[in-house]
Amino acid sequence: MLTRISTLGLFVAFAAVVSGCVPSPWDDGRVFVNVYYVSPTGDDGATGTTSAVPWKTFARAFSVMAPGDALVLEDGIYQESLAPPPSLSGTATSHIAIGAQHDGQAWIDGAGTRIPIHLRGNDYFDIQGIVAFNSGAGVVVLEANGTDHPTYNTLWRISAYNTAATCTTPGGSVCNHQLFELWNADHTLIEDCAAAGRARSIAYAFQSSYTTWRRCWFRGDQGTGWSSNIADHDGYASYQADHTVFENNILADPAPNGFGLAQGIHDWNNVYGGPDTQVNVGNQYFGNVVGSINENGIGIGATQCKLSRDHVFDNNVVVQSQNIASAWRRGLAIRVGRNLSVTHLTVIGDSAGQNGTEQQGIWVNASVFSDQDPDCSPLDSQGQHYGAWGFYPDTPGGTPVQHSEFVFTMSITDSVVQGFRVGLEAETADSTPPVIASDHNNVQGNTTNYLGSAVPGLHDTRVSLRWKTAQYGRGAYLIGATNAPLGDDGKPVGARVLYESENGTTTSTPLWPFPMEDRVWNETGDTRLWQDANPLYQAYQQSPTWDGATVNGELRTGGWWRTLDGVYP
DSSP: OOOOOOHHHHHHHHHHHOOEEOTTTHHHOEEOOEEEEEOOTTTSSOOSTTTTHHHSSSHHHHHTTTTEEEEOHHHHHHEEEBBBOOOOOOSSSEEEEEEEEEETEEEEEEETTOOEEEEEOOOSSEEHHHEEEEOSSSSEEOOOBBOOOOOOOOSSEEEEEEEOOOOTTTTOOOGOEEEEEEEESSSSSEEEEEEEOOOOOEEEEEEEEEEEESSSSEEEEOOSSSSSSTTTTTTEESSOOOOOOEEOOOOOOSSTTTTOOOOEEEEEETTTTTTTTOOOSSEEEOEEOOOOOOSEEEEEEEEOOOOOOHHHHHHEEOOOOOOTOOOOOOOEEEEEOBBBEEEOOOOEEOOOTTTOOOOEEEEEEEEOOOOTTTTTTBBBBBOOOOOTTTTTSSSSTTEEOOOOOEEEEEEESSSSEEEEEEEEEEEEESOOOOOEEESSOOEEEEEOOOEEEOOOOOOBBBBOOOOHEEEEGGGHHHOOOOOOOOOSSSBBSSSSEEEEETEEEEEEEEEOOOOOOHHHHHHTTTGTTTTTTTTTTTOOOSSSSSSSSSTTTEEEESSSSSSSHHHHH
């Protein structure tokens, strides 16, 4: 039975279900108006009211369900999309709940032709405990039904995997899909999730507001072929999205010898909608852990006419530990933005002995041209884009003007950079020069500490830091250096990612072992989700937590920790 409902966000969402008197089948304190059951071996002619007489199909259940009802998925593999009709929604006081009877034992197979979990304009659904896999498009999709956005939906302990063949029509929309795909979906809460496999992005929120992603594990194995450029492959993207909270998530190392992800966490504001619309504002990234990424571990990008602003990055870790010959890896890469805040960041590289010029711990480069929209990035008489951030016409086809509010400003404080060719580099490429307030950072580049217009902050240091990697493995970077200088706030510089947080506030609940540990370990090693779904795709079993630790008599690898002994009181 599902019993672990420990986070404030989930209590708030689930506690809203107050009507009805039928106890929750998940023993979590909720009550419902009606509880129904489905099973892959059920019968749509049955009553569906107990586990002894379940229905067979989701469609049968949705034909009678109403606000305040619950649907229990008995163990097994379902060959049908979980797609309630757009007309079916819960309410603020009576959610609709759908969940696996036993966590992770209800599987939905898209058979390469269906979207396993699909909400279109539905509101107030709470979905939990399901494995979704083998889609012909997105695996878990929340999207608008016309102009009706899906709102206030909660996904908890949902995993998504895909082994679909690489597309053969680059640029075609059939290839442009994600494992978790939010499109015009607002006020969505996704907690304790997992996703791995082929996708353009593993997860994204596109033109969506107030999305929270918390304690999810993402691994990118290969892109879909959406672009002929293999680098067009993100982990998580806030894409034309505002007021996102991305917290305590893991962007995992790729499978051995795999290309993996080009971007780990990517805040991206494209041309869509034109100037002053669909602007990324107020996105927050707390306590995330990013493994080896082929290009940028964490990054921000925006086009010329988008005032992307007010983003916060606090207490994040990037460890670029895999030496990939073709990679041009960075820890943090910022193209442009206004009022950006980076604090208690730890970026660790392994670029010693490499000769590339694109290996910066922190790289700030004001370059925002786009070839997709001349009104966002004007063209000169030679057909070349020109101008600066905020230089665009106020009316389509009008004369471009410089907008004064587009000022590239950011602060970097209390952070650690180590193991990259260059510690901190700032440069300007045909745009507004970045203004960086740097203070109390410990910066050590393998070749140089600062480059371009970047200069040391007043209290920056260059201490040779010591980490307990022999004892803890890469988990040592989540504890912090044993001799870290104190930052501006009186705390050691760098990140400490040891406890769960809620909207940036650290709780007393340990983050490790990771909440989806056993699910991820078992599912990434289950051949039914990998080579049995696509003979060309092999399973790569991976732990979110452990790297060289024996758990329940088996050696678990691919994560962060050798041991947790001594980490928690």
